[in-house]
Amino acid sequence: MSGQSLLVPGTLSPRRTVPASIPRPEYVGKDAPAPYTGPEVQDAETVEKMRIAGGIAARAMAEAAKHIAPGVTTDKLDEVAHEYLCDHGAYPSTLGYRKFPKSMCTSVNEVICHGIPDSTVLRDGDIVNLDVTAYVHGVHGDTNATYLCGDVDEESRLLVERTRESLNRAIKAVKPGRQINVIGRVIESYAKRFGYGVVRDFTGHGINSSFHSGLIIPHYDDPRATTVMKPGMTFTIEPMLTLGTHEWEMWEDGWTVVTRDRKRTAQFEHTLVVTESGAEILTLP
Numbered sequence: 001m002s003g004q005s006l007l008v009p010g011t012l013s014p015r016r017t018v019p020a021s022i023p024r025p026e027y028v029g030k031d032a033p034a035p036y037t038g039p040e041v042q043d044a045e046t047v048e049k050m051r052i053a054g055g056i057a058a059r060a061m062a063e064a065a066k067h068i069a070p071g072v073t074t075d076k077l078d079e080v081a082h083e084y085l086c087d088h089g090a091y092p093s094t095l096g097y098r099k100f101p102k103s104m105c106t107s108v109n110e111v112i113c114h115g116i117p118d119s120t121v122l123r124d125g126d127i128v129n130l131d132v133t134a135y136v137h138g139v140h141g142d143t144n145a146t147y148l149c150g151d152v153d154e155e156s157r158l159l160v161e162r163t164r165e166s167l168n169r170a171i172k173a174v175k176p177g178r179q180i181n182v183i184g185r186v187i188e189s190y191a192k193r194f195g196y197g198v199v200r201d202f203t204g205h206g207i208n209s210s211f212h213s214g215l216i217i218p219h220y221d222d223p224r225a226t227t228v229m230k231p232g233m234t235f236t237i238e239p240m241l242t243l244g245t246h247e248w249e250m251w252e253d254g255w256t257v258v259t260r261d262r263k264r265t266a267q268f269e270h271t272l273v274v275t276e277s278g279a280e281i282l283t284l285p
Helices: 044-065 074-087 154-173 181-192
Strands: 105-108 111-113 127-136 139-148 234-237 240-242 248-250 257-259 265-267 270-274 279-281
Touching: 044 074, 044 127, 044 139, 044 234, 044 270, 074 105, 074 127, 111 127, 111 240, 111 265, 127 154, 127 265, 139 154, 139 265, 154 181, 154 234, 154 240, 154 265, 154 270
Parallel strands: none
Antiparallel strands: 105 111, 105 127, 111 257, 127 139, 139 270, 234 270, 240 265, 248 257, 270 279
């Protein structure tokens, strides 16, 4: 694996502004979102709105990814995604969510998730996860992917490739009538082939008009995850695989989660709706 030095927190730029014409989620300006009390199964109109939100999020992420290169700051990637979302009438769901200060998450190398974009400069050989959520028409669409920056070592490249494959396999396992834990069973069994750790404490989640509805989607085989999937249920699957331990530590910023052994980690995510025969991805560009 790359012998690069470990990450340290950078400097934050001022909070970006969102045009007043763009509706905000209810939690903006509050310490926490209101608890979700609605159904996990959504009607066709809500799913269509989520398809629109998911497409905007996917395209914003793709636009930001075009700028990944050695010498570029993670704050620049945030700027690109923020401008794309606003230009398309969407609010960046992370901005102000539980006081998160930026419009996307950028998680580099040993950062599992929730990295805050700042003055950190990407280096040749880094891997970087971009996590973008769009809020539009009263619903959220959430997606992420891990990208290679420059010339990446083989071990890291394979980790990224296999993490993407673990998500693909998990999506294929989604069927109405099955319990949620089949998702984690598929991911964990695949990851074990390569000796990867599977992060347990950060999960997929229900999503709709609420950013996180309360439904939990574990990425390991959790016997407690017995909720039965039904057509119209909407949630994310977002496996986080590691080259070492699944255990983690958090930076003092209260957001940035890193592997305890500081080995690299990758993640991929889609928002899905359960259909009569399987799943439809709602976060396609």
